[in-house]
Structures are given as C-alpha cells and as structure tokens.
Amino acid sequence: xxxxxxxxxxxxxxxxxxxxxxxxxxxxxxxxxxxxxxxxxxxxxxxxxxxxxxxxxxxxxxxxxxxxxxxxxxxxxxxxxxxxxxxxxxxxxxxxxxxxxxxxxxxxxxxxxxxxxxxxxxxxxxxxxxxxxxxxxxxxxxxxxxxxxxxxxxxxxxxxxxxxxxxxxxxxxxxxxxxxxxxxxxxxxxxxxxxxxxxxxxxxxxxxxxxxxxxxxxxxxxxxxxxxxxxxxxxxxxxxxxxxxxxxxxxxxxxxxxxxxxxxxxxxxxxxxxxxxxxxxxxxxxxxxxxxxxxxxxxxxxxxxxxxxxxxxxxxxxxxxxxxxxxxxxxxxxxxxxxxxxxxxxxxxxxxxxxxxxxxxxxxxxxxxxxxxxxxxxxxxxxxxxxxxxxxxxxxxxxxxxx
Amino acid sequence: xxxxxxxxxxxxxxxxxxxxxxxxxxxxxxxxxxxxxxxxxxxxxxxxxxxxxxxxxxxxxxxxxxxxxxxxxxxxxxxxxxxxxxxxxxxxxxxxxxxxxxxxxxxxxxxxxxxxxxxxxxxxxxxxxxxxxxxxxxxxxxxxxxxxxxxxxxxxxxxxxxxxxxxxxxxxxxxxxxxxxxxxxxxxxxxxxxxxxxxxxxxxxxxxxxxxxxxxxxxxxxxxxxxxxxxxxxxxxxxxxxxxxxxxxxxxxxxxxxxxxxxxxxxxxxxxxxxxxxxxxxxxxxxxxxxxxxxxxxxxxxxxxxxxxxxxxxxxxxxxxxxxxxxxxxxxxxxxxxxxxxxxxxxxxxxxxxxxxxxxxxxxxxxxxxxxxxxxxxxxxxxxxxxxxxxxxxxxxxxxxxxxxxxxxxxxxxxxxxxxxxxxxxxxxxxxxxxxxxxxxxxxxxxxxxxxxxxxxxxxxxxxxxxxxxxxxxxxxxxxxxxxxxxxxxxxxxxxxxxxxxxxxxxxxxxxxxxxxxxxxxxx
Numbered sequence: 063x064x065x066x067x068x069x070x071x072x073x074x075x076x077x078x079x080x081x082x083x084x085x086x087x088x089x090x091x092x093x094x095x096x097x098x099x100x101x102x103x104x105x106x107x108x109x110x111x112x113x114x115x116x117x118x119x120x121x122x123x124x125x126x127x128x129x130x131x132x133x134x135x136x137x138x139x140x141x142x143x144x145x146x147x148x149x150x151x152x153x154x155x156x157x158x159x160x161x162x163x164x165x166x167x168x169x170x171x172x173x174x175x176x177x178x179x180x181x182x183x184x185x186x187x188x189x190x191x192x193x194x195x196x197x198x199x200x201x202x203x204x205x206x207x208x209x210x211x212x213x214x215x216x217x218x219x220x221x222x223x224x225x226x227x228x229x230x231x232x233x234x235x236x237x238x239x240x241x242x243x244x245x246x247x248x249x250x251x252x253x254x255x256x257x258x259x260x261x262x263x264x265x266x267x268x269x270x271x272x273x274x275x276x277x278x279x280x281x282x283x284x285x286x287x288x289x290x291x292x293x294x295x296x297x298x299x300x301x302x303x304x305x306x307x308x309x310x311x312x313x314x315x316x317x318x319x320x321x322x323x324x325x326x327x328x329x330x331x332x333x334x335x336x337x338x339x340x341x342x343x344x345x346x347x348x349x350x351x352x353x354x355x356x357x358x359x360x361x362x363x364x365x366x367x368x369x370x371x372x373x374x375x376x377x378x379x380x381x382x383x384x385x386x387x388x389x390x391x392x393x394x395x396x397x398x399x400x401x402x403x404x405x406x407x408x409x410x411x412x413x414x415x416x417x418x419x420x421x422x423x424x425x426x427x428x429x430x431x432x433x434x435x436x437x438x439x440x441x442x443x444x445x446x447x448x449x450x451x452x453x454x455x456x457x458x459x460x461x462x463x464x465x
Numbered sequence: 466x467x468x469x470x471x472x473x474x475x476x477x478x479x480x481x482x483x484x485x486x487x488x489x490x491x492x493x494x495x496x497x498x499x500x501x502x503x504x505x506x507x508x509x510x511x512x513x514x515x516x517x518x519x520x521x522x523x524x525x526x527x528x529x530x531x532x533x534x535x536x537x538x539x540x541x542x543x544x545x546x547x548x549x550x551x552x553x554x555x556x557x558x559x560x561x562x563x564x565x566x567x568x569x570x571x572x573x574x575x576x577x578x579x580x581x582x583x584x585x586x587x588x589x590x591x592x593x594x595x596x597x598x599x600x601x602x603x604x605x606x607x608x609x610x611x612x613x614x615x616x617x618x619x620x621x622x623x624x625x626x627x628x629x630x631x632x633x634x635x636x637x638x639x640x641x642x643x644x645x646x647x648x649x650x651x652x653x654x655x656x657x658x659x660x661x662x663x664x665x666x667x668x669x670x671x672x673x674x675x676x677x678x679x680x681x682x683x684x685x686x687x688x689x690x691x692x693x694x695x696x697x698x699x700x701x702x703x704x705x706x707x708x709x710x711x712x713x714x715x716x717x718x719x720x721x722x723x724x725x726x727x728x729x730x731x732x733x734x735x736x737x738x739x740x741x742x743x744x745x746x747x748x749x750x751x752x753x754x755x756x757x758x759x760x761x762x763x764x765x766x767x768x769x770x771x772x773x774x775x776x777x778x779x780x781x782x783x784x785x786x787x788x789x790x791x792x793x794x795x796x797x798x799x800x801x802x803x804x805x806x807x808x809x810x811x812x813x814x815x816x817x818x819x820x821x822x823x824x825x826x827x828x829x830x831x832x833x834x835x836x837x838x839x840x841x842x843x844x845x846x847x848x849x850x851x852x853x854x855x856x857x858x859x860x861x862x863x864x865x866x867x868x869x870x871x872x873x874x875x876x877x878x879x880x881x882x883x884x885x886x887x888x889x890x891x892x893x894x895x896x897x898x899x900x901x902x903x904x905x906x907x908x909x910x911x912x913x914x915x916x917x918x919x920x921x922x923x924x925x926x927x928x929x930x931x932x933x934x935x936x937x938x939x940x941x942x943x944x945x946x947x948x949x950x951x952x953x954x955x956x957x958x959x960x961x962x963x964x965x966x967x968x969x970x971x972x973x974x975x976x977x978x979x980x981x982x983x984x985x986x987x988x989x
Contacts, residue, residue: 389666463488
C-alpha cells in the first residue's frame with residue numbers, strides 16, 4: 063500500500079473509520095499527485111450525468127482528468143481565458159472592497175435590513191489559510207454561533223465569507239466553497255457571485271441554470287449539516303433553525319456596468335435533481351470492487367514532471383471503468399473527447415445525443431438501427447416498424463425529388 | 466430531433482458525409498448578402514473585439530478594438546462599424562414598389578384606397594452561428610440608447626452620430642431573426658443544419674467548420690475524422706488551425722497571443738502619453754497592425770467557411786414559397802425604415818404587454834405558416850408530417866359521384882376511396898385538405914378501414930358551382946393524391962387591443978416613463 067500524503071492523512075483522520083479504506087484505495091488510484099478537490103461545479107456536472115461511472119470514480123479519487131486526457135491523446139479543448147478570469151476577479155474585488163460595502167447593499171435590500179447597521183453584522187474569521195478539513199470544522203462552528211445569535215436578536219446577522227462546507231458524495235467527502243453564506247433570522251442563505259451581467263432584468267438562461275445547479279449543491283451540503291431530512295421531499299421547506307433557505311441570492315453586475323445587483327433564485331427543482339442524482343450515483347465502494355487489480359491512474363511523473371506511465375496502460379485503466387457518453391460531455395468533462403472517440407468506435411447511438419435513444423428502444427448501435435430500418439420482411443416490434451416506415455418515407459421523398 | 470432527421474444522421478454516420486434533410490432551399494438567399502463575422506472578448510459580456518464584414522468574398526474589411534476595456538476605443542470601433550454597415554442597410558431604402566390597398570376608417574367603417582410603399586428588396590446579413598446573432602443583439606442593446614452630440618442632453622460621453630442608429634438596426638435585425646422563416650439575419654450553422662444532416666449531434670453542429678467538414682471531407686477521411694480535425698487540430702505553437710467561429714475566441718489564443726498583444730498596445734499607448742520622445746514613434750500603430758494581423762488570422766477561416774456554406778446552399782433549388790416569405794421580410798424592412806424616418810424613439814428596453822403579445826402571436830403564426838409551406842414545397846418535409854400521421858399519400862381506388870340534395874340545387878359531394886400505406890390519424894368526420902388540387906379542396910373523412918389501408922373521403926369544395934364537378938377537379942382512379950389533416954392556410958389569430966387599451970390585468974397602458982430611454986447607464 064502506498065504511503066499516504068499529509069493531506070490524505072488529515073483527510074482520513076477527519077472521516078469516520080468505515081470510510082478510511084475506500085479513501086485509501088482512492089488515494090492509491092491517484093498516486094502521489096495533489097488531489098483535485100471535488101468542487102460544486104464538478105458535482106453539478108456529475109449530477110447532470112449520474113450514470114457515468116468513469117467520471118464518478120476519477121472525480122472521487124481526485125484524479126486530474128485533464129492531465130490523463132492529454133496523456134492518452136485526447137486533450138480537453140477547454141481552458142479559461144485570462145480575460146474571463148480577470149473579469150471575475152475584478153468584479154469580486156469590487157464587491158469585497160471597503161469591508162464588502164458593495165456586496166452588503168444588495169444583501170440588505172434583499173433581507174429587508176436597514177442600511178448602515180454594521181454594528182449588527184458579524185463577519186467571523188473562517189481561517190482561510192488552513193486546510194479544508196480545519197476550515198470546514200471552523201465553518202460549522204461559526205454557522206452554529208451565527209444561528210444562535212440571530213435567533214437571540216432578530217436584527218443581528220452574519221456574513222460568512224468563503225465558508226467551507228462538507229458534503230458526503232457516494233461515500234467520499236467533498237469540500238465545497240460557496241462565495242458567501244448569510245445568516246439572518248435563524249436561517250442561512252447561499253450567496254453566489256457571478257460575473258455575467260443581468261441585462262434589463264434577465265440573464266443568459268444557460269449561465270443562470272449552471273449557477274442554480276452549483277448553488278443547489280451548496281444548499282444540499284448546508285441541509286446535510288443542519289440535519290434536514292430530505293425524505294420529506296425537496297419542495298417541503300422544513301423551517302428548522304440553521305436550515306438553508308431554498309432560494310439563493312445571485313449577485314451579478316447590472317447591465318453593462320460593474321454595479322452589483324442581487325436576484326433571488328429558486329433552486330428547489332435543481333435541489334431535487336441534484337439530490338436524486340447524487341443518491342443514484344453508484345456507490346464508490348462498488349466501483350472500486352469492480353476494478354481489475356493493479357489499476358492506477360497515476361501518471362507517475364519523473365523528477366522533471368514528465369509522466370512515465372505507458373499510454374496504453376493508462377488508457378486501459380481509463381477504459382476499465384465504463385462511461386456514459388453524451389455530446390454534452392464535450393463541454394463538461396475533460397475526458398469528453400476520449401469518450402466520444404470510444405463511442406464512435408463502438409458505433410453507439412448516443413453519439414448523436416441522449417434524446418436519440420428514445421426513438422430506438424432496444425437498438426443501441428448505428429449498425430443495428432440502420433439494419434433494422436432497411437431490413438425487409440415483417441417487423442416484429444413497434445420501434446422497428448416505425449423506423450422502417452420512416453426509412454421508406456425518406457427514400458420515397460428523395461426519389462420523388464430526384465425526378 | 467425527429468425520427469426522420471435522426472435517420473438521416475445515421476445515414477451520414479454510415480456514408481461519412483452529410484446527407485440531405487431537404488430537397489429544396491427553404492430560406493431566401495440574397496443576390497448580395499453581407500457576410501459578417503463578429504468576435505467578442507471574454508473580458509465583458511457583449512464587449513466587441515472585432516468584426517470582419519463585406520459583400521465580396523475577396524475583399525473582407527476588418528474593424529477592431531485594440532483594447533476592449535477602453536471605452537473610447539470601443540466607441541471608435543462602433544463608429545467605424547456603423548459607417549461600414551449602415552450604407553449597405555440603407556442602400557435598399559430607395560427602390561420601392563407601390564402596393565394598392567384599402568384602409569378601413571375606424572369610425573365610419575368606410576374603406577378608402579391607400580397606396581403603400583414596399584421596398585423592392587431588403588438587406589441580408591449572414592453570420593457564422595447563433596452566438597453571433599446573440600452578440601449582435603447585445604451590441605444593439607448597448608448602443609441604441611447612446612446619446613450623440615446632437616441630443617439636447619448629450620451627457621459626458623456623447624457617441625458618434627451614427628452609433629445609436631447602428632444599435633437600432635441591429636436590434637431590428639436580431640428581433641426579426643426570431644421570427645420563424647425570416648431571412649434578414651441568418652446563422653450559417655442553422656442554415657446548413659436545416660438542409661443537411663451530419664453524423665454528429667446538434668451540439669457539435671454549432672461549430673461551423675466541423676459541420677462543413679462533413680460536406681467536403683479531405684480524401685481518405687470520413688466526415689467524423691475531418692470534423693474532429695477542425696475542432697482540435699493545432700499548430701506547433703498550440704494554436705487552433707481552425708479557430709471557433711466565435712463570437713468568443715479560443716482561451717489559448719487569448720492567453721498566448723491576444724493578451725500579450727493587447728498588453729504591448731497598452732504599453733505603447735502609455736509610453737506615448739508619457740510625453741514626446743518617451744515612446745518610439747509609430748509603436749502604437751505597429752501594435753495595432755500586429756493585432757490586426759492576429760485577429761485577421763483568427764477570422765479568415767470562418768469568413769471563408771461562411772462563403773463555402775453559401776455556395777452549398779445556392780446549389781439547392783429555391784422552394785416555391787420563398788418569394789412570399791421574403792415579402793414579409795421586405796415589409797419588416799420597410800416598416801423599420803419608416804419608423805426611423807418618422808423620428809420614432811429607439812426600441813424600448815422591455816416590450817409592453819400588447820407589443821409582447823403581438824410579437825408572440827406573430828411568431829406562432831409564422832411558425833405555423835412555415836411548417837405548412839415547407840411541407841408543401843419539399844417532399845422530405847412532407848414525409849415528416851406523413852410519419853407523424855398529419856398527412857397521407859394515397860392511390861385513388863374508386864370515385865363515387867354523389868350529391869348533397871338538401872339545398873335548392875344539388876351540389877357535388879363525391880366520395881373518394883383511397884388506399885394508403887401511411888398511418889394518418891384519420892377519424893371519421895375529420896376535415897382533410899387535398900394538396901395539389903387545382904384550387905383549394907376540402908373534404909371530410911367518411912370511413913376508415915385501417916387493416917386494408919382504406920380511407921374514404923367525401924369532397925366538399927373546389928369542384929365549381931355546377932351540379933357536377935368541373936372537369937379536372939376530381940382525381941382519376943389510379944392517380945396518386947396527397948391529403949393533409951392540417952389547414953393549408955393558417956388561421957388569423959384574434960386581434961389584440963391597442964397599447965393604450967391594455968387591460969389592468971396586464972399592467973394597464975404603458976407609461977411614457979417606462980418606454981423612454983435608459984436615463985443613466987454606466988459605461989464602465
């Protein structure tokens with residue numbers, strides 16, 4: 063067994079004992095590299111494709127999927143433009159300037175608090191320099207204090223700046239860092255800062271959707287922390303003390319400027335989806351069981367940082383875990399191009415989109431589908447029969463046009 | 466995706482090439498379209514970086530913002546863009562035809578003849594993809610309220626005179642692009658995807674070069690391989706050989722080439738402002754030239770892609786209903802020309818209730834019209850309707866003459882016994898419309914024997930005024946006929962009130978304040 067690194071040791075020591083064994087095995091899969099933290103963005107992407115065992119396992123093990131993809135010859139095509147990064151940083155810096163003055167104004171408006179009540183606002187120190195486990199413990203403590211204080215005095219409130227939340231996903235812990243959480247009246251609200259603008263009261267639905275899915279992961283973590291039972295259904299808001307509100311605050315620049323505006327975002331639907339998908343996610347233990355012995359995603363870099371593990375061995379390791387590819391993966395997962403190449407080689411129908419499967423019933427590959435469409439004789443099944451009718455109509459129309 | 470288009474995609478997978486999804490061209494193509502490839506920066510939503518445009522494939526013109534965050538440089542860019550694009554848009558305003566019509570007096574109900582002008586042609590903008598349309602809409606929104614020096618209250622940063630006009634045109638064109646079947650502003654990816662299926666998903670089709678790769682894969686490569694090359698192939702510096710059609714640039718281009726070039730420009734500008742002699746003369750110009758060369762390199766592949774797409778589309782025969790739909794675009798162009806001439810204010814930030822309802826009703830109406838017209842023009846589009854059970858092709862087995870004798874004079878009500886291999890949603894009593902009849906012909910389903918594929922239709926109209934049907938109005942036994950279960954001319958929707966009569970349930974009449982221009986917008 064590989065010797066645990068320091069981070070792993072602290073990680074393992076904060077987890078309960080039964081989790082230690084899978085955590086050790088996951089660390090071994092990754093090798094000596096620094097673990098990639100399973101952040102809310104990754105969890106939201108995972109929740110969008112819960113059937114993908116490859117992604118679930120590699121993410122849980124903290125493997126750098128981008129490096130693996132590059133090594134096996136299908137590098138991920140995405141990166142972030144320095145302009146986009148600068149823009150996000152500038153906006154957040156503007157919000158955080160002068161003791162968060164620009165951020166507090168829209169928050170106060172939303173919570174119905176009077177301006178300039180700084181004496182009633184607490185901003186506890188959350189030990190931003192510490193390791194994730196320590197920060198998570200500190201956040202839990204601060205959160206409990208804030209809830210107690212806000213229950214004692216309804217006018218007092220707390221802003222937790224970059225708290226650290228812990229969420230157990232498929233048996234493995236994930237540490238999540240929302241931009242901010244405010245506590246007021248015994249309840250907490252997730253605040254998500256985004257640098258896309260709200261133009262004339264509306265924003266790009268795709269970006270808002272992504273923000274909502276990400277915020278839903280934070281709300282889920284806060285619910286877990288507050289001991290809220292999700293079994294009552296996601297739409298039932300158990301107004302327990304400390305439980306998170308089911309609307310989150312999205313803080314974005316307004317129109318074409320840099321002035322912030324806050325909008326409440328109802329995330330109950332995303333929360334329900336995330337909860338269901340994460341629960342459905344194959345247990346990591348089972349995935350580990352299914353692995354052939356000796357599997358490793360360790361790139362085993364030499365002293366110069368060059369990976370030494372043979373490409374075929376790495377590709378074999380990746381392919382030993384089944385994936386659930388769909389075209390959406392191309393923009394959401396570093397391994398998307400690799401899985402697409404595999405899906406193409408296998409002739410899978412899902413390469414054309416997940417929705418396609420609905421029309422083809424039992425048929426799974428392009429050859430099967432075309433074979434069924436152009437076969438002669440009686441069609442036994444309804445799907446095949448409809449497919450054959452479609453093929454006949456298409457051929458008829460093309461001949462008619464050619465005349 | 467419908468089953469038929471999925472089937473076409475499967476065929477494309479097998480053949481390794483794009484397969485037809487249409488047998489005719491369903492969108493109007495202008496003789497002299499303006500191709501426009503915009504680029505945006507990731508620095509700010511809708512912040513323009515460059516635009517390559519022109520009506521001549523051999524002579525594209527480039528405008529760029531050397532520092533996208535610099536407001537003055539952006540304004541200069543917008544002014545140059547306006548001066549380049551507006552003459553093209555305005556060149557269609559002069560030639561008009563006069564349309565005779567009549568107008569009903571709202572009080573007396575009397576009809577008075579009026580003559581209206583209709584522009585003989587309209588502009589057409591072709592952009593690479595849907596993202597480019599959204600980007601143009603953002604530029605339109607950002608510029609149409611700008612104040613110029615001519616305004617009574619120009620504010621601290623008056624814009625050049627033509628910039629707000631550019632914004633109003635871009636807003637009009639991007640709004641019109643939402644109307645189904647309109648052709649004034651078209652994304653090339655959408656155009657190609659309407660007419661051909663590739664062996665990849667709709668998502669991957671958004672990359673213009675990848676979609677085109679399925680049309681002309683290099684020798685020895687399948688469409689899928691060629692598309693993957695277009696998506697991922699990079700040169701030795703790690704730059705994409707075929708940059709995305711935008712509007713955003715490749716992050717690696719931003720990082721390795723664009724950001725350093727912009728930084729050099731900034732440094733040169735600072736040096737120049739530092740006083741005479743501090744910067745080498747001509748450095749700023751040299752930096753701009755470098756940026757021009759960089760951006761041209763990123764834009765030119767997409768530029769020629771749009772033109773190759775255009776060539777493919779021009780090879781298709783035009784659909785029969787195109788002139789009718791293009792006339793709608795010409796009316797839209799004429800209407801906007803008239804509103805500008807009348808000095809009306811720019812389009813509001815948000816539509817009032819009545820305008821919004823009108824726009825929705827128009828889009829629904831146009832969608833219905835487009836669906837019907839495409840089906841009538843194109844057997845492949847009709848095949849979709851037949852597969853859905855909304856139309857059926859049949860062979861006439863028997864024609865039984867019959868009459869309706871309930872009135873004073875007997876009228877022809879013949880029965881057609883039809884044999885079809887289709888599966889129409891035919892219930893007895895349902896109205897059907899014959900396609901390809903000499904004049905509009907309606908019928909009603911009288912009997913259905915699904916097992917034998919027999920449908921009996923009683924014809925109700927389109928046979929002349931006499932006792933017996935006019936010759937040629939009835940199909941002969943053995944003839945192939947086509948019936949639709951949908952109406953061939955969509956119905957008019959109920960009229961909407963005037964904006965001033967908006968009911969209180971919808972916020973009441975729009976107030977003048979809400980319609981006015983944004984008072985103080987930040988231009989950070």
